[in-house]
Amino acid sequence: MQKLSIRKAAEPDEALYELLLLADPSKEIVDDYLVRGECYTAWTSDELAGVYVLLQTRPKTIEIVNIAVKESLQNRGFGKQLVQDAIEKARQSG
Numbered sequence: 001m002q003k004l005s006i007r008k009a010a011e012p013d014e015a016l017y018e019l020l021l022l023a024d025p026s027k028e029i030v031d032d033y034l035v036r037g038e039c040y041t042a043w044t045s046d047e048l049a050g051v052y053v054l055l056q057t058r059p060k061t062i063e064i065v066n067i068a069v070k071e072s073l074q075n076r077g078f079g080k081q082l083v084q085d086a087i088e089k090a091r092q093s094g
Contacts, residue, residue, distance in 0.1 A: 002044055002076065002078075003081070004042040004043065004044060004049060004050065004078055004081050004082070004085075005042070005043045005044075006040055006041070006042045006043075006081075006082070006085045007040065007041060007043075008038065008039070008040055008041075009039035009040060009041045009051070012034060012039070015048050016039070016041065016048070016051060017030065019048070019050065019051045019068045019069075019070060020034075020051060020053070020066055020068060022068040022071070023066045023067060023068040024066050030066065033053055033055050033065045033066070034053065036055055037053045037054055037055035037056075037065060038053065038054045038055075038089075039051065039052075039053045040052055040053075040054070040082075040085065040086070040089070042069075042078065042081070042082055042085075044073065044078075047070075047073075048070065049069060049070050049073045049078055050067070050068060050069040050070060050073070050078050050079070050082050051066070051067070051068055051082075052064055052066060052067040052068075052082050052083075052085075052086050053065050053066040053067075054086060054089060054090060056093075060094065062090040062093065064083070064086050067079065067082055067083065067086070069082070
């Protein structure tokens with residue numbers, strides 16, 4: 001299985017929105033939680049492969065509010081890597 005390079009996202013662009021809108025049909029809702037949450041992007045070499053957004057919903061509670069893998073790269077274990085990374089980031093933040 002290819003290992004993803006996951007990092008905090010820069011400013012949202014069209015490619016990022018394409019992925020986020022795979023999991024959430026409303027750009028307005030996506031815009032709302034992007035402002036309040038932390039967005040992370042996953043890369044295979046130089047290709048954007050996936051994305052997830054973490055949002056603190058209560059003290060000591062962080063939720064994945066969006067997670068998506070580019071359709072052409074699905075079924076390769078990338079979603080599992082994203083979830084594992086999100087869990088680790090949530091643990092690190094307490």
